[in-house]
Amino acid sequence: LLDTAKLLEQLRELGAIGHDAAQGGRIRIALTDEEKAGRDLLVRWMRELDLEVRVDQIGNIFGVLHAEHPEGMAQPLMMGSHIDTVRNAGALDGCYGVLAGLAVVRAYRQAGLRPARAIVVAAFSNEEGVRYQPDMMGSLVYAGGMDVQAALHTVGTDGTRLGDELARIGYAGDMLPGAIVPREYIELHIEQGPVLEAEGKSIGVVESLQGISWQKITINGVANHAGTTPTRLRHDAGYAAAACVAFLREQVVAAAPDTTLATVGSLRVEPDLINVIPRKATFTVDLRDPDEQRLQAAERRLADFLVTLAEREGVTIETEQLVRFEPVVFDAALAARIQAAAERRGLPHRRMTSGAGHDAQMLARIAPSAMIFVPSRGGISHNPREHTHDDQLALGAQVLLDVVQDCLRG
Amino acid sequence: LLDTAKLLEQLRELGAIGHDAAQGGRIRIALTDEEKAGRDLLVRWMRELDLEVRVDQIGNIFGVLHAEHPEGMAQPLMMGSHIDTVRNAGALDGCYGVLAGLAVVRAYRQAGLRPARAIVVAAFSNEEGVRYQPDMMGSLVYAGGMDVQAALHTVGTDGTRLGDELARIGYAGDMLPGAIVPREYIELHIEQGPVLEAEGKSIGVVESLQGISWQKITINGVANHAGTTPTRLRHDAGYAAAACVAFLREQVVAAAPDTTLATVGSLRVEPDLINVIPRKATFTVDLRDPDEQRLQAAERRLADFLVTLAEREGVTIETEQLVRFEPVVFDAALAARIQAAAERRGLPHRRMTSGAGHDAQMLARIAPSAMIFVPSRGGISHNPREHTHDDQLALGAQVLLDVVQDCLRG
Ligand SMILES: NC(=O)NCCC(=O)O
Ligand SMILES: NC(=O)NCCC(=O)O
Numbered sequence: 001l002l003d004t005a006k007l008l009e010q011l012r013e014l015g016a017i018g019h020d021a022a023q024g025g026r027i028r029i030a031l032t033d034e035e036k037a038g039r040d041l042l043v044r045w046m047r048e049l050d051l052e053v054r055v056d057q058i059g060n061i062f063g064v065l066h067a068e069h070p071e072g073m074a075q076p077l078m079m080g081s082h083i084d085t086v087r088n089a090g091a092l093d094g095c096y097g098v099l100a101g102l103a104v105v106r107a108y109r110q111a112g113l114r115p116a117r118a119i120v121v122a123a124f125s126n127e128e129g130v131r132y133q134p135d136m137m138g139s140l141v142y143a144g145g146m147d148v149q150a151a152l153h154t155v156g157t158d159g160t161r162l163g164d165e166l167a168r169i170g171y172a173g174d175m176l177p178g179a180i181v182p183r184e185y186i187e188l189h190i191e192q193g194p195v196l197e198a199e200g201k202s203i204g205v206v207e208s209l210q211g212i213s214w215q216k217i218t219i220n221g222v223a224n225h226a227g228t229t230p231t232r233l234r235h236d237a238g239y240a241a242a243a244c245v246a247f248l249r250e251q252v253v254a255a256a257p258d259t260t261l262a263t264v265g266s267l268r269v270e271p272d273l274i275n276v277i278p279r280k281a282t283f284t285v286d287l288r289d290p291d292e293q294r295l296q297a298a299e300r301r302l303a304d305f306l307v308t309l310a311e312r313e314g315v316t317i318e319t320e321q322l323v324r325f326e327p328v329v330f331d332a333a334l335a336a337r338i339q340a341a342a343e344r345r346g347l348p349h350r351r352m353t354s355g356a357g358h359d360a361q362m363l364a365r366i367a368p369s370a371m372i373f374v375p376s377r378g379g380i381s382h383n384p385r386e387h388t389h390d391d392q393l394a395l396g397a398q399v400l401l402d403v404v405q406d407c408l409r410g
Numbered sequence: 411l412l413d414t415a416k417l418l419e420q421l422r423e424l425g426a427i428g429h430d431a432a433q434g435g436r437i438r439i440a441l442t443d444e445e446k447a448g449r450d451l452l453v454r455w456m457r458e459l460d461l462e463v464r465v466d467q468i469g470n471i472f473g474v475l476h477a478e479h480p481e482g483m484a485q486p487l488m489m490g491s492h493i494d495t496v497r498n499a500g501a502l503d504g505c506y507g508v509l510a511g512l513a514v515v516r517a518y519r520q521a522g523l524r525p526a527r528a529i530v531v532a533a534f535s536n537e538e539g540v541r542y543q544p545d546m547m548g549s550l551v552y553a554g555g556m557d558v559q560a561a562l563h564t565v566g567t568d569g570t571r572l573g574d575e576l577a578r579i580g581y582a583g584d585m586l587p588g589a590i591v592p593r594e595y596i597e598l599h600i601e602q603g604p605v606l607e608a609e610g611k612s613i614g615v616v617e618s619l620q621g622i623s624w625q626k627i628t629i630n631g632v633a634n635h636a637g638t639t640p641t642r643l644r645h646d647a648g649y650a651a652a653a654c655v656a657f658l659r660e661q662v663v664a665a666a667p668d669t670t671l672a673t674v675g676s677l678r679v680e681p682d683l684i685n686v687i688p689r690k691a692t693f694t695v696d697l698r699d700p701d702e703q704r705l706q707a708a709e710r711r712l713a714d715f716l717v718t719l720a721e722r723e724g725v726t727i728e729t730e731q732l733v734r735f736e737p738v739v740f741d742a743a744l745a746a747r748i749q750a751a752a753e754r755r756g757l758p759h760r761r762m763t764s765g766a767g768h769d770a771q772m773l774a775r776i777a778p779s780a781m782i783f784v785p786s787r788g789g790i791s792h793n794p795r796e797h798t799h800d801d802q803l804a805l806g807a808q809v810l811l812d813v814v815q816d817c818l819r820g
Contacts (some may be wrong), residue, residue, distance in 0.1 A: 023681075087681040088633070130683045193638030212637065214684060223498070225791040226673035226696040227622065228603030228765035231663050233789060238674055239659050245652030253641050263636035264648055265684045271433075271497040272676045273540045274624060274694040274732070276792045284684040286636045322684075355638035379643060381635040382686045 002401055003110065004394040007103040010045065011393070014038055014083065014099065015091025025088035025384030030126035031059070031162065036169035038083045042098065042123055049105055051121070054180075055173025057148050058141045059125040059166045062180065065105045068114040077115075077407055078182035078367070079104060079400065080122030081189060081359060082138070086130050090190075090386020092393075096374075097188045098123045100397040104404050116408050120180060124359045125166075131156045133214060134323040139362035142177045178366065184334055184407055185363035188372045188400045190388050193355050194379025202395050203342040203349035204373030207335045209361045210290040210353055213299055214323035216282065217244065217306070221315040223271065223279035235314045238269040238278035243309060244302075248285065252301050260298050261288045261355070284322070290353050292326050328361040331368035334403075338372055341402040347395060356381075372399055412811055413520065414804040417513040420455065421803070424448055424493065424509065425501025435498035435794030440536035441469070441572065446579035448493045452508065452533055459515055461531070464590075465583025467558050468551045469535040469576045472590065475515045478524040487525075487817055488592035488777070489514060489810065490532030491599060491769060492548070496540050500600075500796020502803075506784075507598045508533045510807040514814050526818050530590060534769045535576075541566045543624060544733040549769035552587045553776045588776065594744055594817055595773035598782045598810045600798050603765050604789025612805050613752040613759035614783030617745045619771045620700040620763055623709055624733035626692065627654065627716070631725040633681065633689035645724045648679040648688035653719060654712075658695065662711050670708050671698045671765070694732070700763050702736050738771040741778035744813075748782055751812040757805060766791075782809055 018026040018034035028034045039061060046053050046063035054062045067073060081097025101121035108115060124142065129135025132154045140146045152163030166172045191197075196204050221237030248262040263286040269278035285302065289295040303319070310317045335351070342349040354361075354371060363369045374396035377387040428436040428444035438444040449471060456463050456473035464472045477483060491507025511531035518525060534552065539545025542564045550556045562573030576582045601607075606614050631647030658672040673696040679688035695712065699705040713729070720727045745761070752759040764771075764781060773779045784806035787797040 086683055086686055128685070130685065133684070135685065191638065192635045194640070194643060210637070222790070223793040224789070225602045225766055226675055227620070227671065227698050227767060228601065228786075228791060229671075229789060230604070231659070231667060231671065233604060236659075236673070238677055239655055242652040242655035242674070242677075243659075245649055246656045249641070249646075249649050249653075257641060261637065261639075261641065263646070263685070263687055264652070265636055265679075265686045265688060266682045267648055267652075267677065267679050267688075268682070269675075269677050272678070273496055273792075274543070274675045275538070275540065275545070275673070275696055276496055276675045277673055278675060278677075279793070286685055288637050356635055357637060376638075379634070379639060380632070381638060382683075383633040383689070 002103055002107050002398055004397065006106065007099055007397055008390055008393065010099045011091055011095060014041055014095050017041065020088055023088045025090060026085055027087050028085040029087065029131050030084040030128065031165035031169055035084050039171060042083060045102060049102065049109055051105065054175045055171055056175040056177045056179065057173060058138050058151055058177050059171040059173065060138045060142055060177065061123045063121040065108060065115065065119040067116060067118045073118045075183035076118035076120045076180060077404060078120040078122055078185045079404065080124060081187050082124045082127030084126055084128050086128050086382050088384050090381060090384065092190045092386060092388055093192065093381055094127055096190055096393065100188045100400050103397050104401045107401055117183065119404065120182065127359055131158065132162050136357050136359055136362050139359035143362040143365040144178055145362060145365060148177055182367045185360060185367045185369040186334065186400065186403055187358055187360040188396050189358060190381065191373040191376045192381035193376065195352060196373060196375035197377065197379065199350060200348060201350050202347040202374065202392060203399055204352045205335050205339045205342065205349055206354050206371035206373055207330050207351050208290065208353040209328045209358060210288050210355060211292055211295040211327040212323055212325045212357050213287040213295060215285045216320045216322055217285060218318045219281045219315050221279055224277045226275040226277060229277060234277055236277045237281040237315055240309055240313045240315050241267060241281035241283050244305065247305050248302065252298050255301065256289065256294050259289050259291060260294055288355065290327050325357065325361065328364050330364060330370040334368050334370035337403050337406050338370055338399065341399045341406060345399065372396055412513055412517050412808055414807065416516065417509055417807055418800055418803065420509045421501055421505060424451055424505050427451065430498055433498045435500060436495055437497050438495040439497065439541050440494040440538065441575035441579055445494050449581055452493060455512060459512060459519055461515065464585045465581055466585040466587045466589065467583060468548050468561055468587050469581040469583065470548045470552055470587065471533045473531045475518060475525065475529040477526060477528045483528045485593035486528035486530045486590060487814060488530040488532055488595045489597065490534060491597050492534045492537030494536055494538050496538050496792050498794050500791060500794065502600045502796060502798055503602065503791055504537055506600055506803065510598045510810050513807050514811045517811055527593065530592065537769055539733065541568065542572045546767050546769055546772050549772035553772040554588055555772060555775060558587055592777045595770060595777045595779040596744065596810065596813055597768055597770040598806050599768060600791065601783040601786045602791035603786065605762060606783060606785035607787065607789065609760060610758060611760050612757040612784065612802060613809055614762045615745050615749045615752065615759055616764050616781035616783055617740050617761050618700065618763040619738045619768060620698045620765060621702055621705040621737040622733055622735045622767050623697040623705060625695045626730045626732055627695060628728045629691045629725050631689055634687045636685040636687060639687060644687055646687045647691040647725055650719055650723045650725050651677060651691035651693050654715065657715050658712065662708050665711065666704050669699050669701060670704055698765065700737050735767065735771065738774050740774060740780040744778050744780035747813050747816050748780055748809065751809045751816060755809065782806055
């Protein structure tokens with residue numbers, strides 16, 4: 001029923017766009033030329049399946065398989081994810097959910113059947129959020145959580161304006177974000193973490209998603225000579241940043257080591273010269289916890305430390321909140337349908353929470369939503385070595401199709 | 411006798427080259443177009459004083475005021491420093507010593523006198539060492555401490571080859587480095603540290619210079635997802651680097667807080683993205699101590715820590731020694747002449763050690779050498795706010811002239 005070979009072939013073909021020979025993997029960052037090439041390919045595939053293609057004002061792409069009867073469009077079923085990537089990404093993060101959605105539609109086409117309700121396959125803009133914050137921006141705007149004009153005015157880490165880049169690549173559509181309100185939203189994704197593999201499960205029934213707090217921290221110190229400046233007279237922005245990175249791991253994470261995560265992914269110092277004490281350090285903090293109270297506690301600990309640090313080192317510290325999403329609980333009925341589908345096929349499965357942010361957490365604001373996970377080899381993602389076995393990819397897509405059929409039956 | 415106004419005017423004029431409107435100060439990094447413009451101006455000024463201009467194979471520039479009798483060239487007196495800068499530097503670091511040397515020569519010219527021995531004003535290549543390591547490279551090569559071919563093959567932080575850049579700017583001379591062996595070398599410089607100002611002294615009699623150890627450290631971890639990777643499974647190259655920066659301050663410096671200095675001036679992570687655990691971190695370590703034993707102890711502590719850290723975090727760590735200079739003791743007789751000159755003029759002075767590296771430490775290998783310091787306001791250098799009052803600059807140049815005359819008398 002499900003054309004697995006075609007799904008795998010499309011994953012390979014889309015995954016080839018933006019290939020980076022130097023560091024491996026692909027670089028298809030939101031609204032770049034490479035991502036435009038990915039979008040063009042996706043739209044071509046949607047047209048080949050005779051879907052109606054719509055693009056909204058934030059660049060989200062929708063492929064619509066219309067229902068037997070026109071009133072079927074009133075309450076469509078939506079599947080989706082994203083096709084933008086981080087730098088040197090794997091081929092699966094996001095693309096798997098979108099292309100599995102196409103595979104489900106293809107199954108209907110190949111069987112010559114029309115669904116009882118319309119089926120929509122969505123690819124949301126700028127899910128990764130590495131160039132423009134917040135992440136999950138396309139789905140956030142779609143769900144009414146961010147004003148589309150504000151989103152278009154977002155300035156990226158490279159100084160570009162999101163709206164300009166969107167127009168430049170030709171994906172500034174005219175559909176209003178949120179115009180198609182789905183009756184349910186289902187997102188199939190690789191886990192990107194180690195849990196399913198470690199426990200030998202094939203399917204993750206994702207019933208919740210942890211809270212995410214992103215901050216940008218800027219420390220201003222005083223540049224001075226590395227050889228002549230006594231330590232007690234230094235205002236070393238680089239050391240202060242390092243002390244903060246160490247504090248996050250050694251104090252904040254250590255306070256709740258099984259649930260709180262802290263990551264400093266980006267860190268830069270100026271003037272960045274061997275014999276000059278850094279005058280400035282800029283870094284990002286990614287804090288996560290499935291529990292809102294604990295996430296707030298981590299944020300408070302960090303904020304308190306920054307006050308002490310600024311005082312102690314004689315530096316000034318500015319923080320900017322880039323992203324703040326509370327933990328999300330997905331729709332229980334939809335999760336139950338996913339679990340039932342896995343059970344019917346006798347697949348080992350478990351209930352779980354998502355560590356990564358996903359478009360489903362935004363869609364959950366306007367429609368019953370849930371997610372299906374498949375294992376990630378070694379728990380590795382955001383890395384060229386991200387991998388899931390073809391058989392596991394096929395099983396995940398099969399469960400997605402089962403759940404879609406189940407939903408459309410009633 | 412000494413034309414102070416002209417000296418200050420030349421400091422301003424040379425200081426204007428490479429001006430950086432964005433961050434202030436000047437950027438005249440070794441062998442760039444801006445530094446070439448500085449060299450051209452210096453050579454013009456040397457020619458205006460009717461000096462013979464020579465350029466050696468590593469690009470060191472010499473302006474020679476010949477003696478009354480040709481045999482005076484056998485044992486010339488040399489003054490000098492450098493005109494390259496760090497990024498966003500002050501106008502005085504290096505240039506002051508070179509242009510004060512020209513002022514001394516000008517005093518002879520204006521008095522219509524020929525010295526008993528030739529006087530050479532030197533501007534050594536690549537003293538700062540921010541683009542090509544080691545620092546003090548021109549004087550090191552000149553003193554026979556580094557092979558000139560090896561120096562020309564040095565690859566810079568920007569991937570350029572030093573010899574190519576030297577040829578490109580037209581300063582690959584044909585004189586053999588070390589061809590002129592001075593009978594004494596005297597370098598006038600701003601202190602770049604806070605000691606003279608804090609003690610109200612006008613003149614520093616520099617009798618020694620601390621040891622310098624520069625390393626480049628590369629940490630390789632594993633990129634992974636910030637939201638899905640449990641802390642205990644992380645191999646975070648950025649955290650490991652931060653832990654090392656914190657260790658240097660909190661353990662290595664803390665073990666000898668009055669003498670050991672540690673600076674991490676350059677620090678980069680890859681892929682440098684908010685939600686990706688860094689796969690790689692690269693940073694520099696600048697360790698200094700006036701005592702060789704203590705410097706070695708600091709190096710050992712760092713090396714031991716890196717072993718523990720690599721083990722603990724599951725990362726690999728490579729270290730590369732970029733620079734290693736032992737502490738230098740300057741010529742006692744020359745230092746005594748400097749002190750006597752300051753005393754004759756009734757200037758408050760003190761004996762001191764230099765925190766910064768200087769060309770004098772290299773020339774000390776082939777000639778009796780010493781240095782004269784003047785105060786730096788607030789102890790600030792390698793910063794656009796580097797400043798020394800004009801009166802203090804004039805006093806320093808006067809003491810230099812006094813010492814030169816004293817030396818030439820016999
Ligand atoms: N799935 C995924 O990688 N999303 C990016 C947003 C995040 O950092 O969690
Ligand atoms: N004087 C000076 O700034 N020299 C640069 C070499 C060093 O870092 O000490």
